[in-house]
Amino acid sequence: MEYMNDKIIKTRNGPIHFNPSQLNPYTQGIHTEETSTNKQSLTECMVFDYSKEMLLEQAQANPGKPLTIRGVFQRAGVKNQNGRVYTKEVLEREAIKYMENFIKPRRSLGELDHPDSSVVSLKNTSHLVTELAWNGDDLVGVIEILPTPNGSILKELLLSGVSVGISSRGMGTVKKNNQTNEDIVQDDFELIAFDLVSNPSVMDAGFQLAENRQPMNESVIPLITPEIENKLVVDSYNELLQNAISWVDRHPSYRQS
Numbered sequence: 001m002e003y004m005n006d007k008i009i010k011t012r013n014g015p016i017h018f019n020p021s022q023l024n025p026y027t028q029g030i031h032t033e034e035t036s037t038n039k040q041s042l043t044e045c046m047v048f049d050y051s052k053e054m055l056l057e058q059a060q061a062n063p064g065k066p067l068t069i070r071g072v073f074q075r076a077g078v079k080n081q082n083g084r085v086y087t088k089e090v091l092e093r094e095a096i097k098y099m100e101n102f103i104k105p106r107r108s109l110g111e112l113d114h115p116d117s118s119v120v121s122l123k124n125t126s127h128l129v130t131e132l133a134w135n136g137d138d139l140v141g142v143i144e145i146l147p148t149p150n151g152s153i154l155k156e157l158l159l160s161g162v163s164v165g166i167s168s169r170g171m172g173t174v175k176k177n178n179q180t181n182e183d184i185v186q187d188d189f190e191l192i193a194f195d196l197v198s199n200p201s202v203m204d205a206g207f208q209l210a211e212n213r214q215p216m217n218e219s220v221i222p223l224i225t226p227e228i229e230n231k232l233v234v235d236s237y238n239e240l241l242q243n244a245i246s247w248v249d250r251h252p253s254y255r256q257s
Contacts, residue, residue: 040172040174041118041171042084042169042170042185043169043195044080044082044167056159059159066144068130068142068144071140072166074138074139074168075139083182084184087185090187090189094190095134098132103130103132108129109125110126110143110193111193111196112127112154113198118169118171118192125150126150127146129194130142130144141194143194143196145158164198165196165197166194169193170190170191170192172188173186173188
């Protein structure tokens with residue numbers, strides 16, 4: 001019997017035909033760098049707007065609870081600044097898979113800024129996607145900011161009023177529509193993660209606090225401005241200095257005469 005694209009694995013009981021294209025990295029809990037020789041990495045970003053004042057109120061009212069933000073993650077049927085269009089059928093299918101295989105078991109992690117791999121790196125995570133739902137052609141979700149090093153950076157950036165973008169990360173192929181000059185993302189697309197980045201590519205999309213819906217904003221602002229970077233450095237230095245002073249106060253024998 002002929003098996004197209006099959007690999008043959010030799011065992012004691014005879015050869016086994018194995019088709020690697022049938023292995024779904026999501027249902028099997030495996031991420032692959034490239035699931036097809038024709039697939040490419042596809043990342044799409046959109047800017048979001050939020051209320052700094054509402055975020056501060058959330059932090060002050062519930063200091064022990066993680067901060068959450070809500071907004072549009074992806075938009076179906078719209079050409080983005082990368083020239084690509086995602087059909088609603090493809091996004092609906094991937095959203096269902098993502099909810100079942102990642103959100104429910106709390107594996108829906110995302111990184112801060114664009115990663116170099118299709119595998120989510122635990123050490124670089126900053127947030128967790130907790131909800132996905134459709135509002136017309138908009139795929140809307142909620143992000144919980146984690147108390148990780150990158151999550152702490154993200155929290156301080158948001159509290160400082162810095163604008164960031166939400167980026168979908170996936171693998172798939174595209175097909176050119178010559179009449180509309182659009183690249184249509186094909187049915188083999190597989191969603192990997194949602195990251196927070198500095199360079200949104202989809203116009204007219206917004207992201208807000210989970211408790212506050214704000215008008216959408218299509219302006220693009222750098223993720224870390226020189227002022228914010230200086231503030232983070234100064235704050236870190238002051239914290240280290242205070243910790244050193246406290247330690248010396250607790251160990252007077254180490255004081256220099």
